[in-house]
Amino acid sequence: MSSDTETSSDTGRTVTVRTSDRGAATRGALLEAAKDVFITSGFAEAGVTGVVARAGASVGSLYHHFSGKADLYLTLFEEFQERQTQRTRQAVQAARAAGETEPMPQFLAGARAYLDGCLAERDLAALFLRGDGPPGFEVIMRDRLRQWARRTAALFEHEDALVVVVTGALAAVVQEVTLSEDPEAARRISADALAIIGGIRRP
Numbered sequence: 001m002s003s004d005t006e007t008s009s010d011t012g013r014t015v016t017v018r019t020s021d022r023g024a025a026t027r028g029a030l031l032e033a034a035k036d037v038f039i040t041s042g043f044a045e046a047g048v049t050g051v052v053a054r055a056g057a058s059v060g061s062l063y064h065h066f067s068g069k070a071d072l073y074l075t076l077f078e079e080f081q082e083r084q085t086q087r088t089r090q091a092v093q094a095a096r097a098a099g100e101t102e103p104m105p106q107f108l109a110g111a112r113a114y115l116d117g118c119l120a121e122r123d124l125a126a127l128f129l130r131g132d133g134p135p136g137f138e139v140i141m142r143d144r145l146r147q148w149a150r151r152t153a154a155l156f157e158h159e160d161a162l163v164v165v166v167t168g169a170l171a172a173v174v175q176e177v178t179l180s181e182d183p184e185a186a187r188r189i190s191a192d193a194l195a196i197i198g199g200i201r202r203p
Helices: 021-041 048-055 059-065 069-097 103-120 122-129 137-155 160-179 183-198
Strands: 002-008 014-020
Touching: 021 048, 021 059, 021 069, 021 122, 048 059, 048 069, 069 103, 069 122, 069 137, 103 122, 103 137, 103 160, 103 183, 122 160, 137 160, 160 183
Parallel strands: none
Antiparallel strands: 002 014
């Protein structure tokens, strides 16, 4: 069996690539191995040979699926962010379905889901916050923060000062919760911080 995946060529055309189930399994094993190696050793100290050894794959298979170590790291980041986006979107939709119309409770529902995701995938989330990533990764992180602020601005009907305050506060909470060495303390901080953010009012 095989599955279709869409990818863009250098010319800008969209082409269809047939990816076998075996190839997909190898790709998944390489990502899982890279995650373990990056978490254990850090990006700078991790090596491709360690990743393929842990995955039970070959160096050739790694370069078939990824361009190198940085590509593995960035793919892990993008897939984590996709899961986080899905979590927050579902939480906001659930709040709206329950009859919530005010932006702050909707924001808090999404924020709670995001923080829960950080705790559920704590080692991976912490990896991206420690500053040990490929060159240029800090720019990608800043771009993600700007995207997040734009989505929040739309939720709050572009009240810029309020958006700056709540997104800035939540970013600090994400950092503290994710890097905390005590998961239970992190959950308490998360709940308390969201209660405080929820008390912020429009000027």
